[in-house]
Amino acid sequence: MRSIRRLSTMLGAASLVLGTLTVSVVATTVSASAATKFKACVVTDTGGINDKSFNASAWAGLGDAKKSDPSISISYLSSTSSADYVPNINTFIHESCGVIVTVGFLMDAATTSAANAHPTQKFAIVDDAPVVKKGTSVLGLQYETDQAGFLGGMLAAGMSKKGAVATYGGEPFPSVTLYMNGFVAGVRYYDKTYHAKVKALGWTPAKGACSLSTCNGKGTFTGNFTDQTAGKTDTSTFFSEGADIVFPVAGSVGLGSVAAAKQAGKGHYVMWVDSNGCTKDPSDCSLFVGTVAKGVEPSVEAAVLSAAKGTFKAGSYVGTLANKGTALEYGGVTIPSALKAKIATAKAGIIAGTISVNPNNYPVVK
Amino acid sequence: MRLELRGITKRFGSLTANDQISITVEPGQIHSLLGENGAGKSTLMNVLFGLLTPDEGEILINGEPVQITNSGDAVRRGLGMVHQHFMLVPVFTVTENVVLGFEPTKSLNRVDYRKATEDILHLSRQFNLEVDPDAVVERLPIGLQQRVEILKALSHDAELLILDEPTAVLTPQEIDALMEIMRSLAAAGKSILFITHKLKEVKAVADVITIIRQGRVVGTAEPTASESELASMMVGRDVELTVHKEPFSPGGDVFEIRDLVVRDERGLPAVNGVSLSVRAGEILALAGVQGNGQTELVEAIAGMRPVESGSITLNGRDITNHSPRQVLDAGLGHIPEDRQRDGLVMSMSVADNLVLNTPRRAPFARRGTRNLVAVQAHAAQLIKDFDIRTESPQELVSSLSGGNQQKVIVARELSRSLEFLVASQPTRGLDVGSIEYVHRQMVDHRNNGNAALVVSSELDEVLALGDRIAVMYDGKISGVVDPSTSRETIGLLMTGTRVEQSRD
Amino acid sequence: MTEATPVRLHRRVWAQLTSQHPIVVTIFALILGFLVGAIIIMTTTASVLDAWRGIFHNWGAPGHAIKLTFDNVGAAYRTMFTGSVVDPNSLWHSLTTGKNWPVTLTPISETLTYATPLVIVSIGVGIAFQTGIFNIGANGQAVLGGIAGGVVATMVHLPMVIHLPLALLAGVAGGMVAGSVPGILKAFTGAHEVIVTIMLNYVVYAFLLFAVLSTPFQQPGQQNDISRTFDGSAQFPPLFGTASGLRVSYGVLVAAMVVVFAWWFLDRSSLGFDFRVTGANPSAARASGISARSVVVLVFVISGGLAGLAGFVQAASTTHEIDGGFLIGNAGIGFTAITIALLGRNRPMGILWSSLLFAALGVGGRAMQSQTGIPLDLATVIQSVIVLFVATPVLVKEIFRLRAGPVATLKLATQGWGT
Structure with missing residues (x-):
């Protein structure tokens, strides 16, 4: 009881502090942030800025821009659900952000309507190309990830000891399935070209070719980008079905695959997605055969810097192997140089247009 | 020392x-x-x-x-x-x-x-x-x-x-x-x-x-x-220790229990073949040491405990195993043994407690909406009639003394038009003044030709109120005697000892 | 007891201020909540912490550290206020020039938008609390209400005067269905409502995914978990028109009506009286002829119906569609409702104010994060601390040395898990 009394005296004093403080809140009028600094803002999807995936990459892109031009100030708001997209974007519009970066195809509708209502406001949206009114300034950032996914598929196929590799997604968005489609194409290409007897699980492409906006097929999905337990379960299932390398395309869900690979022991690996696994999760680098990277960071950085300089161009940007908007990066596992050479050849072929990344061109013979 | x-x-x-x-x-x-x-x-x-x-x-x-x-x-x-x-x-x-x-x-x-x-x-x-x-x-x-x-x-x-x-x-x-x-x-x-x-x-x-x-x-x-x-x-003032009762002139049977069997929480027969009847203008006092089945008997009458076998009739209507609502509507008044648990809502006002079991009755409510003016007026009237010491009808019943809390229950029950009243330990824990008051209310009720069953483990109370005294022991009635019977005889009945009975 | 001797007014005011009146305890809990928030800001802002570490280095340092603390905490709470209520500068500008009203009104519009479904669902939870029922399933009931209302809003096409009320009733019915399951199970089998409602939440979440991935309800041309967009005739139109850009919708009128309904129900209706008696003393309720079974079923139906209404209002006034994450996780208004009901002491007006406070903290927290970089989560910490202190009035009493009075206990916080 005595100690509570003592605490009460302390807190009593503190309440006086607060009293003065409220006065100061009212007394101070103009906020410091009203300076003429250029402000870049990002609204993340529900994964938040620590999802070790595309939300994190977008935020890192803003960070890179600030490094290049320290006069830029940056800010972010995470969405706890889709109901937060609109108010988060509105908050930034009211705070006069120079450019608002929104992350993900799910924010298409919210970004489109905000852009239509505020035509002078600059937007950049990752993984989407919204259809907006003329006179608005929206830059869609998209990436032909099936190109790098193809190389990833080759790498996985070449590294597999058991003759099977697998992939799964978070949700069947085109930005997700494009990766998976390219991956499966790469596996099939490697199987056919080098008679490796290796197959891909987790994605069966539909007929026809994929584009940035549609990429259909049937596959394994966890249903969200946050449930790591589901990722672990799916990965363990693939391992038990004979796969030894798994490619999760599901943001932070992929960390469940890492856990499953650790649990399964030697010879089980993960192919990381979006941004280099060894940078994002260094402690697990030895489990990553490589990363199918998407150039979110550099493209977001470029968008922000151009907006700050006044050279921002609305429209769309498409990242390819050629412009390094998507790439295969090697991980912590030693790759035979012969395999690296095969991959380099294929890369050149894709850029030159002589190798197709459509899996339907490499039919599986049963 | x-x-x-x-x-x-x-x-x-x-x-x-x-x-x-x-x-x-x-x-x-x-x-x-x-x-x-x-x-x-x-x-x-x-x-x-x-x-x-x-x-x-x-x-x-x-x-x-x-x-x-x-x-x-x-x-x-x-x-x-x-x-x-x-x-x-x-x-x-x-x-x-x-x-x-x-x-x-x-x-x-x-x-x-x-x-x-x-x-x-x-x-x-x-x-x-x-x-x-x-x-x-x-x-x-x-x-x-x-x-x-x-x-x-x-x-x-x-x-x-x-x-x-x-x-x-x-x-x-x-x-x-x-x-x-x-x-x-x-x-x-x-x-x-x-x-x-x-x-x-x-x-x-x-x-x-x-x-x-x-x-x-x-x-x-x-x-x-x-x-x-x-x-x-x-x-602090003169107290009447004995209640004045009009001469005993009973009418016909109002309330009757036949071969009643009721089980307690453990599934044992707490009431084991009890038969009783109460006539108009009579108080039947049920004596006995606590825990001999009185509680279960009263709960069964009030519809709060299932009856295993036997019957309960009120004015010739069978009310065996009726719900508390049906029993209340049939005209049974109930002063429960544990007033704070079963009789009152301590966090509610005196006025609300006075209509606790009749909130839908006219004029207290119309088409699902309560008429608080009527509830208030009703409360003011009963506070006056029954001398409930409270600051206002809006006061919480928890701030009343035990005696006044009991008065709230007595007022609520006696102000409804009752066919029959069951009162269980009606003066437990009350001071002398309140006991005197509650006793007088019950006797007045009886003097007006109404029937009542009073359950008490206080021998003084049983003797003061009962026109006849039934003694309960181990789930059974061990005897029904006249109030002139000696305390010793009743005491023996309370321990289950059979004695020569003087009447009935 | 009326005071016989005349007491000076300031004495009486002081006596009230230092008593344990529930409102006084709540106000002190608010102060403590913001104090704890201030301490957190102070100890997590690097520049402030560095300044305090350096206070022994030179004479001016302590003053500098104190100033920096006040600047940071002040800026945080100032942006919280201007971001959720009104920015005085902007208000002055609008008042003097008559322009920019949409900008000035945006913060309060956002707060009202957030508060609207919270008020409705919290009142449902509060009514259950007053009846002694712990409805943990309000979130699932809200989700099912959203789905049911959403189905009518997307798959039936009618003029607004019929369509919106019909979809709204479907939402209420969806919540009632979800609520009646635990109600019936508790009434007839004695199943504990806390367990049943928690479990049922997951059943509803799974059903939600099924619904938004199934052909008639799923957005055409989409493979992911999102519903069709509600017909314009089944959306709550913005209160100040679409052109204003203010999101606050006619949904607030629904919330206002729910507050009035709840007041009538609890204070004036016979059924509400039965509910309150049952909540305050179940034995006395039984002895007074109130059927515990029908009360349990009815309270779940009403509480669930309000939750379902809240779910529909949320979807029909903001997103106009439902996705697989509808009201799940941090967006679970049905869980926030439990704390709001506690803070509002289960009274309609108390819940109204608590909802506005919670909404303002959330909306203001967003402005605070975007302008000062202090994470939005601070708002959650403040909310939690406030509820903690309200739920433990003894602590507040000791800290502020309040005199004995009507002790502000939250009965349900301690009895909710019983029976």
């Missing part, structure tokens, strides 16, 4: 619970502390036992001022307390309970049960407190359990025993036995502080009586003083 309390004052905020109380208990004296509930008796005992620190005054033991800061202190200084609710472990034996916390030990810290048993036998012989040291406490009758409590106090070398309302749970025979024990303890030089509000017992056993009212000592009296003198000192 000579215990002296000098000018004890204890305040709680603006309330003075004890105001300059001075009492002296001489060695070998039975000193009775008489007062109503809320007079300040419990506060005084808590001060004496170190649970509360007095604001003023001092405590002297054998002439020396002492500081008592906790109950351990009190025990070490030779004070022993027998609580109203026993502090015994039901599954332990008598010996185990008595030595609990102060076990005599042999080598290696083993409890020396043989020595403990011998000590107990020695004490029992010394003070006529016969009890089997190896008996398990929960199997003993209440009266013997109380002896165990007394033994426990004596085993800690208590020189002064405080008995707090010790007779509330006893049969008349057990009360007599307790009085004997008190006398023999006093004869052996022990001092006894006897706290009670029952006048008969005080007169029977006390050497000196101190009466306290509203925290003050209002006087002392000799045991030779009359009951009405004591009562008026206790209440």
Whole structure:
């Protein structure tokens, strides 16, 4: 009881502090942030800025821009659900952000309507190309990830000891399935070209070719980008079905695959997605055969810097192997140089247009 | 031991619970502390036992001022307390309970049960407190359990025993036995502080009586003083101890129970073949030691407990196993045994409690919307009619005294047009003034030609109210007798002993 | 007890301020909540912490550290206020020039938008609390209400005067269905409502995914978990028109009506009286002829119906569609409702104010994060601390040395898990 009394005296004093403080809140009028600094803002999807995936990459892109031009100030708001997209974007519009970066195809509708209502406001949206009114300034950032996914598929196929590799997604968005489609194409290409007897699980492409906006097929999905337990379960299932390398395309869900690979022991690996696994999760680098990277960071950085300089161009940007908007990066596992050479050849072929990344061109013979 | 309390004052905020109380208990004296509930008796005992620190005054033991800061202190200084609710472990034996916390030990810290048993036998012989040291406490009758409590106090070398309302749970025979024990303890030089509000017992056993009212000592009296003198000192005004009843002129049967069997929570038949009938203009009093099936019987009548077999009829209508709502609508009034649990909602106002079981009746509600003006007016009327002491109808019922809370229930039930009233322990825990009031209300109700069943474990109440007295023992009616029957005979019926019945 | 002697007014005011009146305890809990928030800001802002570490280095340092603390905490709470209520500068500008009203009103509009479904669902939870029922399933009931209302809003096409009320009733019915399951199970089998409602939440979440991935309800041309967009005739139109850009919708009128309904229901209706008696003393309720079974079923139906209404209002006034994450996780208004009901002491007006407070903290927290970089989670910490202190009035009493009075206990916080 005595100690509570003592605490009460302390807190009593503190309440006086607060009293003065409220006065100061009212007394101070103009906020410091009203300076003429250029402000870049990002609204993340529900994964938040620590999802070790595309939300994190977008935020890192803003960070890179600030490094290049320290006069830029940056800010972010995470969405706890889709109901937060609109108010988060509105908050930034009211705070006069120079450019608002929104992350993900799910924010298409919210970004489109905000852009239509505020035509002078600059937007950049990752993984989407919204259809907006003329006179608005929206830059869609998209990436032909099936190109790098193809190389990833080759790498996985070449590294597999058991003759099977697998992939799964978070949700069947085109930005997700494009990766998976390219991956499966790469596996099939490697199987056919080098008679490796290796197959891909987790994605069966539909007929026809994929584009940035549609990429259909049937596959394994966890249903969200946050449930790591589901990722672990799916990965363990693939391992038990004979796969030894798994490619999760599901943001932070992929960390469940890492856990499953650790649990399964030697010879089980993960192919990381979006941004280099060894940078994002260094402690697990030895489990990553490589990363199918998407150039979110550099493209977001470029968008922000151009907006700050006044050279921002609305429209769309498409990242390819050629412009390094998507790439295969090697991980912590030693790759035979012969395999690296095969991959380099294929890369050149894709850029030159002589190798197709459509899996339907490499039919599986049963 | 000579215990002296000098000018004890204890305040709680603006309330003075004890105001300059001075009492002296001489060695070998039975000193009775008489007062109503809320007079300040419990506060005084808590001060004496170190649970509360007095604001003023001092405590002297054998002439020396002492500081008592906790109950351990009190025990070490030779004070022993027998609580109203026993502090015994039901599954332990008598010996185990008595030595609990102060076990005599042999080598290696083993409890020396043989020595403990011998000590107990020695004490029992010394003070006529016969009890089997190896008996398990929960199997003993209440009266013997109380002896165990007394033994426990004596085993800690208590020189002064405080008995707090010790007779509330006893049969008349057990009360007599307790009085004997008190006398023999006093004869052996022990001092006894006897706290009670029952006048008969005080007169029977006390050497000196101190009466306290509203925290003050209002006087002392000799045991030779009359009951009405004591009562008026206790209440502060003249009190009518006997209720005036019109001559008994019963009408036809209003309420009838046939071969009723009701099970308790454990599935055992608590009411085992009871048949009773009550006539218009009659109060049937149901006597018996608590726990013999009265509670279950009343709950079954009120529709709150399923009837296994048998029937209950009210004005010829079968109400067996009807819901409480149906039973209430059939015109049954119910004053429940535990008023705070079953009779009132403590966090609601007096006005709401006065319509607790008739909230939908006109004019209190129309088409699902309550008419608070009508509820208020109804409350104001009943507060006046039944003399409920409350600041306003909006006051929470929890801030009322026990007596006024009971008045709320009595007012609510008697103001409905009733066919039959069941009252269970209607005056338990009430002060003399309130008891007088409740009794008068019930007798008025009966004088108006209504029928009532009053269940009570207080023999005085049973005798004062009953036109006929049924005695219940072990789930059965052990006899139905005339109120002129002697207390001893009824006491025997309460223990299940069959006696020659005088009538019916 | 009326005071016989005349007491000076300031004495009486002081007496009220230092008593344990529930409102006084709540106000002190608010102060403590913001104090704890201030301490957190102070100890997590690097520059402030560095300044305090350096206070022994030179004479001016302590003053600098104190100033920096006040600047940071002040800026945080100032942006919280201007971001959720009104920015005084902007208000002055609008008042003097008559322009920019949409900008000035945006913060309060956002707060009202957030508060609207919270008020409705919290009142449902509060009514259950007052009846002694712990409805942990309000979130699932809200989700099912959203689905049911959403189905009518997307698959039936009618003029607004019929369509919106019909979809709204479907939402209420969806919540009632979800609520009646635990109600019936508790009433007839004695199943504990806490367990049943928690479990049922997951059943509803799974059903939600099924619904938004199934052909008739799923957005055409989409493979992911999102419903069709509600018909314009089944959306709550913005209160100030679409052109204003202010999101606050006619849904607030629904919330206002729910507050009035709840007041009538609890204070004036016979059924509400039965509910309150049952909540305050179940034995006395039984002895007074109130059927515990029907009360349990009805309270779940009403509580669930309000939750379902809240779910529909949320979807029909903001997103106009439902996705697989509808009201799940941090967006679970049905769980926030439990704390709001506790803070509002289960009274309609108390819940209204508590909802506004929670909404303002959330909306203001967003502005605070975007302008000062202090994470939005601070708002959650403040909310939690406030509820903690309200739920433990003894602590507040000791800290502020309040005199005994009507002790502000939250009965349900301690009895909710019983029976």
